[in-house]
Amino acid sequence: MIIDHPLLGPRDVSEFVYLGDASLINRPDSQNENAAKHFYEYLYLRENPAGEHRELWYHEHGDRSWLVVTRDTLTHKITRVELARDTALAAGRNK
Amino acid sequence: MSQINRISGGLIDRDKTLNFKFDGRVFEGHPGDTLASALLANGQRLVGRSFKYHRPRGIVTAGSEEPNALVQLRRGAHQEPNTRATETELFEGLEATSQNHRGSLKYDLMAVNDLLSPFLTAGFYYKTFMWPKGFWEKVYEPAIRASAGLGRLSGEPDPDTYDKGFLHCDILIIGGGAAGLSAALTAGRSGARVILAEENFRMGGRLIAETLELGGMSGTEWVTETLAELTAMTNLRFMPRTTVYGAFDHGIYGTLERMTDHLSSNEQKPRQVLWRIYSKRAILCAGATERLIAFGNNDRPGVMLAGATRAYVNRWAVTPGQRIAIFTNNNDGWRTATDLTEKGVEVTAVVDTRDGPARVTPSGASVVMGGRIIDTKGRHGIRSLTLSNGQTIPADCLAVSGGWNPNVHLTCHQGGRPVWRDDIAAFTPGDNLPVGMTVAGAANGSLGLAGALAEGGKAGNVATQDIGYSRSNYTAPKTEEEAVGISAFWYVKESRQRSWLDLQNDVTIKDVQLACQEGFSAVEHMKRYTTLGMATDQGKMANVPALAVLAECTNKSIPDTGTTVFRPPYSPVSIGAFAGRSRGNDFRPYRLTPSHDWAVEQSAVFVETGMWLRARWFPQPGETHWRQHVDREVLQTRKSVGVCDVTTLGKIDIQGRDAPAFLNSVYANAFGKLAVGKVRYGLMLREDGIAMDDGTTARLSEKRFVMTTTTANAVSVFRHLEFCRQCLWPGMDVHVISATEQFAQYSVAGPNSRRLLGRLVDPEFDISNEAFPFMACAEITVCGGTPARLFRISFSGELAYEIAVPTRYGDALIRVLIAAGEPFDVVPYGTEALSVMRIEKGHPAGGELNGQTTAHDLGMGRLLSKSTDYIGNTLRQRPGLNFEDRPTLMGFRPVDRSTNLTAGAHIIAKGKEATMENDEGWISSVASSPTLKYSIGLGFIKRGSRRLGDVIRVVNPLKGEDVEAEIVSPHFFDPDGERLRV
Amino acid sequence: MRNSGFKxxxxxxxxxxxxxANWRQPTPKSAYDVIIVGAGGHGLATAYYxxxxFDITNVAVLEKGWIGSGNxxxxxxxxxxNxxxxxxxxxxxxxxxLWEGLEQDLNYNVMVSQRGILNLFHNDPQRDTFIRRGNAMRLAGADAVLLDREDVQKMCPFFDFNSSRFPIKGGLLQPRGGTVRHDAVAWGYARKGDELGVDILQNCEVQSFMIEGGVCKGVETTKGSIKAKKVAVCVAGSSGRVMAMAGIRVPIESHVMQAFVSEALKPVIPGVVTFGAGHFYxxxxxxxxxxxxxxxxxxxxxxxRGNLPVVEDVxxxxxxxxxxxGRARILRMWGGTVDMSMDGSPFIDKTHIEGLYFxxxxxxxxxxATPASGWCYAHLLANEKPHEVASEFxxxxxxxxxxxxEKGMGAQPNLH
Amino acid sequence: MSDFMLKVRSPLDGIELTYGDVAIREITDRDIVSIAIPLGGTETLSKAVISAYQTELPAVGRCAKSHVDNAHFLGMAPDQYFIVFDRSGSESTDKITSKLGKTGYFTDQSDSWVMMRIGGPKSRTALERICPIDLHPTVFPEESVTRTLMEHLSTIILSEGNDHYLLLSARSSAGSFLQVLQKSVENVL
Known part of the structure; x- marks a missing residue:
């Protein structure tokens, strides 16, 4: 596979390390009264679609960026690649 | 007589003669020959034995689809099993032997299997060999295994080397035949970066195997002219002897280039190179593969594909026989007759399954329209054929044309399913092709030359325009088009003899019918039950006829019965090529510590820890056992001072305004208030609450920390920190960068460590106990101004320091430390002594931080930060991680001090049976403590902390050990840490 | 029809x-006591047991393709x-x-071949973990033998003992480990299950579950609706997709696992061998x-389907x-979808929907796991409580x- | 004053090798400092760089050159640069601090890497065997820089133009990296 890095262009998948479902960005608030449930769902009940999947990849042998890659798990077609930091900021995770 | 079947013409170099050996006999051939063409030239028809029945077999094809002519190539450690004679380029001194026989090739003792064939039907083994129980493994299976397999591995390491590489192009053209060359012309003329890969050693495909004319030239002339233009292009890379074996995601093609396989000696150069080709577009011009018609005893040596016959005659100037008959269901058979006649080879008969008039009548030949061959005669090679009308035809070679299968293999590698075309009775590429791929020529079902030339040229133009190049001029040369005119005909029903579908695996029509009868009527069931298509040729010839037989059994059409999809590789690829250089010592890189050269000088013994090589111990003259090295290193360190290279620990430079907050969140214990100039132990959890890693983190300034990690987790912790920084808390001003390699770091431990360091540290820095107490850190200079970092931390339990200098001084520093330590009898110590001392101190390491233990399990519950949120804080509180019975870390020592504990042993209560129900824990690390003079262990035991002083059994059924041991504090040595603070 | 040498x-x-024919091609009944979704090894074993x-024979096994077409x-x-x-x-x-008696039980030779499985280790920590594991096996009544370097050398003289980057220090051997002819397992269970009255319905894809008031009452399929008292899903590789039809999220990710086979070679490797310093078995x-x-x-x-980095790594x-x-050639490579759970261990359990099992x-x-998984799943379906050896799943x-x-990798499926 | 002196050693002791027209040489006289941009501090840093080095900070994947100390700024990541410059007497980070003040977080990386230069007409052909990056001049022109994976080693590659490349690989595995390079050249000669 090739991941089209938003800053570096197309790069072989062997430069990357996979983590999984991009919703791992959305770490729950531990102060919430249902924190235990939220953390359980956050960590264990991940998206696993047969189709478009937003997922986290780390460019370990590249620029060390975490990326959010939108990839179809049936065809492996990649339609979008973003810097995870931007995604996280857009999701309001600025502290 | 030599080369009795050699005829005129051909693309061989008759000026040079090459000697080669087959089964010990010496033969001659010429450059340009394959092993197969040279064997045929010498009249050698019998070349191998089939897999199951050990039937005599000859050469059937002229390409990579060959099912029969598999030989053991070369000798000794270079021997290469299952090598296709049809693909093997002849070289001087080539040695080949035939495979799969006991006794000689001609008189194979295993041929008895053929007589037993009524019992050895498809799937017979599932129905028997079950009685008496236990006989399968002791009697039947070993017997079956003994006869398994075709070729033989040498059993020695492969002496050749392999390499890999990466190529990038706009357009990859797969196949250098008529379509591929035409595509290369248009693609190349546009200026795009083009790669043309051809499996054969000679470009041209069928053009150099046929006598077709194009543009007023012979095929060979046109190929030569075209190559002249193409080779002049700097934007085009030619790759003959190169098989594109797989289509992978996003335009990546797996490709094998055979670099030196065709040479007598490779002169130390890689034998093969495995390329990963990154392409924007690919044009598949892989041609087509001919198939047989099944009839009685159609597997005898001498039965050959008609197209292969022509290739041998035209390209290699070899006739496969002196009297050749032809069996066809399409016009190709007739072309064979014409070519043979033109070369003066006797054609004894043309048998066409179609009705209608004969197309030509070669002189002396019988022509039978609507004819059927029902049997062949000749044990080691055919002598005659029998027709359904009773006629017997003499022939020592039978050229069979059952139609052509487009080579759609690569179109299937990403889920594409071929579609059936009745007009050519074959599967052609479906939709769902690999992204960026188009197919042209015979591979696309355009079996004629004109179609191939036109489609190839067009495909090149379309692809270049697609990616932004301009169209180039191209007019396909004129050629005489001839329709295939196939009338599907799969097998001769009238045959009473066994009719082969899969020649290598010995699958016959009856096997397929029996599979169907037994309910294995799904294509995949049939294939798996009969093993059809699973031989080294992957059913390139057999799959479609078998599908036709199955369709008949199930009363369905071929497309309704199923299709046949292909998986990589297109043709088999050596495992060595996939491994490339990564074998032996080059399997993975070595990481060497800064003191490595020095340690080698000291005759240190090394140990692999991840990629690192670390000194394990430093033997001294007179010592005969490793325990002596380790005991000495430990005792001397505890007595005076020892030095150990600890560079391999991960070091991460952490800077930023929010660095304290960041550390507070990634560590389970509090870090926010760590003072500048201080170090603290840190425990990091995973989000699931399990301990992830530990280490110390020092605060060098307000905004700067340096974290250490374990050697094993340096990379994963760094990745985790980047995740936290970029994904979880992107609003924090914090940066991390690895500094593992930047510093050479040595532990200096023992009562004299301060005195030793005092000889190095520049005088303006006060390292007295008062000025530089336990857990202090500072940036200092040593040896007259060399910058260094000093940490007063201890893994050994002694007064100890870690000193770090930029790695360029690392080699010098170890030498200086040893020199400066001379008055104190300083000892270098290795990882083993390090481990003994940490176990004596009860510090957890890999055996304890194994990804399954919590802070509580490790006895560090009290360390956990109470006020803040940190990774793992929520889920660590789950009941399953906190129930009373969870094993916790304790120390163990044998009641009988002369006995030893074993890491990995389990803990059972006294008087209880050693079963899993009674299992109370395990020993995770052990050491023979030279300090305490007995064996000690760390381990996990249920309700550990409340069982201090209890005696339990440490059992090790693997070694038959059962030792009584006392549960003690894990801090065996200096439990109050007095030695640390002096 | 009994298989025998005489026959x-x-x-x-x-x-x-x-x-x-080894199994009938029945038309679906309108209702069954138990419907098993997925005619792979586990599903067919479940039906058989x-x-x-448990004397429950009014059972159908539904398969969207052909039996045994999954993993x-x-x-x-x-x-x-181990x-x-x-x-x-x-x-x-x-x-x-169960494997050890399966051939006689099924009257079908699935070729259980206990030639041993050898896990190599290359350093002391690895050895200690293997000792812990080997002892756990022995405590549980299984067989395990710790081999040192010389033992391994006798068993597999062809290993690289001299120039390897990570020298072989020894291995943990389970002599009873080995291999089984995989397709035959599906066929053997199907044949015998069919004989006991189980309906095997091929080309019958489940399209939805009939769930009413929190109770699962059957399935809609490409061959019509079929009712059942209990519906047992057993579709590893597609677990997420199928359970989503019931509105259930499972702690599983679907990953691709590649495997390879070489051309046929005369016997060289005694049993199963696994490398301890890389990925290869x-x-x-x-x-x-x-x-x-x-x-x-x-x-x-x-x-x-998989990709090249893993092929090369293997x-x-x-x-x-x-x-x-090195000179042996890869003949075929393929990729299957595997259910990767969050801790590397499986599930055999009821769901919160009554009548729906997973x-x-x-x-x-x-x-x-095929025989025990089938047995334990059957036990759960028949008795409504887990079998004692599967009570943690x-x-x-x-x-x-x-x-x-087992590996201490945490909630990261791709690391198990 | 200490009785001991610490001598400097470069990872490969300054090795120089020539194979036909391909040359491999270790560079030992350059320092490397990582510059991380404080959150929100891009502009401040950028100005400081312009004033001290008379050059603009490069984009990720590009290199910007300055005549001051013969410095090369390498765009390594969205918030990180490497500055590679001629070694002088002073400590590398002190040197950068003296130029840029506290406009960035500086980390000395001089000893983290082995720095190699490979040059000559066949150097790209040799790198084809190990480097997954397309090094064709139209794709990876002079002053392109990136990190990638070569034979299991994370390696930074900078195009110096005209079939010359600068390679940075981890110092601890410098010996293995040298072998990788040598083998690549030998295999294509």
């Missing part, structure tokens, strides 16, 4: 005309019970015991092919320990914190 003999002499051990049809055929944790080891050891089939694999590709995928591992295979999450180790274990994590 083969008489059939051979009469043109093999008397062999019958339901009928044989039982594409795996590296290894059986072993686990460490109490939640796992007794289960896998029991599975091993290998055995040799009865036909002579080296059957090998390594790690999963590592990203979510249902595409049933072959590097192979060449690292046995450089004699079996899945086998990661890449489902094949060896609960869907709620993550929320409770009762993780069964």
């Amino acid at each position: 083969i003999l008489t059939e051979a002499l009469t043109g093999n005309k008397g062999w019958k 339901l009928a044989k051990e 039982v049809g594409r795996n590296t055929t290894i059986i072993r019970s 686990y460490m944790l109490p939640g796992n080891e007794p289960f896998y050891e029991w599975s091993m015991k 290998v055995s040799q089939s009865d036909k002579g092919g080296l059957v090998f694999g390594g790690d999963i590709d590592g990203y979510n995928s249902y595409a049933q 072959c590097e591992g192979g060449m690292a320990i046995m450089p004699m295979i 079996n899945g999450g086998w990661c890449y180790g489902g094949f060896k 609960r869907l709620d274990r993550f929320s409770r914190g009762h993780i069964i994590d």
Whole structure:
């Protein structure tokens, strides 16, 4: 596979390390009264679609960026690649 | 007589003669020959034995689809099993032997299997060999295994080397035949970066195997002219002897280039190179593969594909026989007759399954329209054929044309399913092709030359325009088009003899019918039950006829019965090529510590820890056992001072305004208030609450920390920190960068460590106990101004320091430390002594931080930060991680001090049976403590902390050990840490 | 129809005309006591044990394609019970015991071949972990032997003992481990289940579950609606997709696992061998092919195909320990979808929907579990409570914190 | 004053090798400092760089050159640069601090890497065997820089133009990296 890095262009998948479902960005608030449930769902009940999947990849042998890659798990077609930091900021995770 | 079947013409170099050996006999051939063409030239028809029945077999094809002519190539450690004679380029001194026989090739003792064939039907083994129980493994299976397999591995390491590489192009053209060359012309003329890969050693495909004319030239002339233009292009890379074996995601093609396989000696150069080709577009011009018609005893040596016959005659100037008959269901058979006649080879008969008039009548030949061959005669090679009308035809070679299968293999590698075309009775590429791929020529079902030339040229133009190049001029040369005119005909029903579908695996029509009868009527069931298509040729010839037989059994059409999809590789690829250089010592890189050269000088013994090589111990003259090295290193360190290279620990430079907050969140214990100039132990959890890693983190300034990690987790912790920084808390001003390699770091431990360091540290820095107490850190200079970092931390339990200098001084520093330590009898110590001392101190390491233990399990519950949120804080509180019975870390020592504990042993209560129900824990690390003079262990035991002083059994059924041991504090040595603070 | 040597003999002499279809091709009934979704090894085994051990024969096994078309049809055929944790080891050891009697039980030779499985170790910490594991096996009644370097050298002289980057220090051997002819397992269970009255419905894809008031009452299929008192899902590889139809999220990711087979070679490898410093395991089939694999590709995928980095990594591992295979060629590579659970261990459990049961999450180790998984699932379906050796395979274990994590990798499926 | 002196050693002791027209040479006289941009501090840093080095900070994947200390700024990541410059007497980070003040977080990386230069007509052909990056001049022109994976080693590659490349690989595995390079050249000669 090739991941089209938003800053570096197309790069072989062997430069990357996979983590999984991009919703791992959305770490729950531990102060919430249902924190235990939220953390359980956050960590264990991940998206696993047969189709478009937003997922986290780390460019370990590249620029060390975490990326959010939108990839179809049936065809492996990649339609979008973003810097995870931007995604996280857009999701309001600025502290 | 030599080369009795050699005829005129051909693309061989008759000026040079090459000697080669087959089964010990010496033969001659010429450059340009394959092993197969040279064997045929010498009249050698019998070349191998089939897999199951050990039937005599000859050469059937002229390409990579060959099912029969598999030989053991070369000798000794270079021997290469299952090598296709049809693909093997002849070289001087080539040695080949035939495979799969006991006794000689001609008189194979295993041929008895053929007589037993009524019992050895498809799937017979599932129905028997079950009685008496236990006989399968002791009697039947070993017997079956003994006869398994075709070729033989040498059993020695492969002496050749392999390499890999990466190529990038706009357009990859797969196949250098008529379509591929035409595509290369248009693609190349546009200026795009083009790669043309051809499996054969000679470009041209069928053009150099046929006598077709194009543009007023012979095929060979046109190929030569075209190559002249193409080779002049700097934007085009030619790759003959190169098989594109797989289509992978996003335009990546797996490709094998055979670099030196065709040479007598490779002169130390890689034998093969495995390329990963990154392409924007690919044009598949892989041609087509001919198939047989099944009839009685159609597997005898001498039965050959008609197209292969022509290739041998035209390209290699070899006739496969002196009297050749032809069996066809399409016009190709007739072309064979014409070519043979033109070369003066006797054609004894043309048998066409179609009705209608004969197309030509070669002189002396019988022509039978609507004819059927029902049997062949000749044990080691055919002598005659029998027709359904009773006629017997003499022939020592039978050229069979059952139609052509487009080579759609690569179109299937990403889920594409071929579609059936009745007009050519074959599967052609479906939709769902690999992204960026188009197919042209015979591979696309355009079996004629004109179609191939036109489609190839067009495909090149379309692809270049697609990616932004301009169209180039191209007019396909004129050629005489001839329709295939196939009338599907799969097998001769009238045959009473066994009719082969899969020649290598010995699958016959009856096997397929029996599979169907037994309910294995799904294509995949049939294939798996009969093993059809699973031989080294992957059913390139057999799959479609078998599908036709199955369709008949199930009363369905071929497309309704199923299709046949292909998986990589297109043709088999050596495992060595996939491994490339990564074998032996080059399997993975070595990481060497800064003191490595020095340690080698000291005759240190090394140990692999991840990629690192670390000194394990430093033997001294007179010592005969490793325990002596380790005991000495430990005792001397505890007595005076020892030095150990600890560079391999991960070091991460952490800077930023929010660095304290960041550390507070990634560590389970509090870090926010760590003072500048201080170090603290840190425990990091995973989000699931399990301990992830530990280490110390020092605060060098307000905004700067340096974290250490374990050697094993340096990379994963760094990745985790980047995740936290970029994904979880992107609003924090914090940066991390690895500094593992930047510093050479040595532990200096023992009562004299301060005195030793005092000889190095520049005088303006006060390292007295008062000025530089336990857990202090500072940036200092040593040896007259060399910058260094000093940490007063201890893994050994002694007064100890870690000193770090930029790695360029690392080699010098170890030498200086040893020199400066001379008055104190300083000892270098290795990882083993390090481990003994940490176990004596009860510090957890890999055996304890194994990804399954919590802070509580490790006895560090009290360390956990109470006020803040940190990774793992929520889920660590789950009941399953906190129930009373969870094993916790304790120390163990044998009641009988002369006995030893074993890491990995389990803990059972006294008087209880050693079963899993009674299992109370395990020993995770052990050491023979030279300090305490007995064996000690760390381990996990249920309700550990409340069982201090209890005696339990440490059992090790693997070694038959059962030792009584006392549960003690894990801090065996200096439990109050007095030695640390002096 | 009993298989026997005599039967083969008489059939051979009469043109093999008397062999019958191994299973019927029934039309679906309108209702069954139990519907099993998925006719793979586990599903067919479940049906067989339901009928044989629990006298529940009004059973249908629904398969969207042909039986055995899932992971039982594409795996590296290894059986072993070399686990460490109490939640796992007794289960896998029991599975091993069932394998050992399976041929006689099914009257079908699935070629259980206990030639041993050898896990190599290359350093002391690895050895200690293997000792812990080997002892856990022995405590659970399984067999395990610790080999030193010399023992390994005797057994596999062709390993690279001299120039290897990570020298072989020894190995943990389970002599009873080995291989089984994988397709035959599906066929053997199907044949015998069919004989006991189980309906095997091929080309019958489940399209939805009939769930009314929190109770599952049957399934809608491409062959119409079929009612059932109990619906048992057993579709490893598609678990997420199928359970989503019931509105249930399972703690599973779908990953691609590749495997490889070489051209047929004369026998060289004694049993199953695994490399301890990389990703490679290998055995040799009865036909002579080296059957090998390594790690999963590592990203979510249902595409049933893998990519080159893993192919190369696996072959590097192979060449690292046995450089004699350099000139052997890979004949075929394929990728299957595997259920990777969050701790590397499976599930056999009820769901919160009454009448709906779940079996899945086998990661890449489902094949060896086939007999015990079938038995334990049948036990759960018949008795409404888990079998004692499968009592930890609960869907709620993550929320409770009762993780069964053999490798200590945590909630990261691609690392198990 | 200490009785001991610490001598400097470069990772490969300054090795120089020539194979036909391909040359491999270790560079030992350059320092490397990582510059991380404080959150929100891009502009401040950028200005400081312009004033001290008379050059603009490059984009990720590009290199910007300055005549001051013969410095090369390498765009390594969205918030990180490497500055590679001629070694002088002073400590590398002190040197950068003296130029840029506290406008960035500086980390000395001089000893973290082995720095190699490979040059000559066949150097790209040799790198084809190990480097997955397309090094064709139209794709990876002079002053392109990136990190990638070569034979299991994370390696930074900078195009110096005209079939010359600068390679940075981890110092601890410098010996293995040298072998990788040598083998690549030998295999294509």
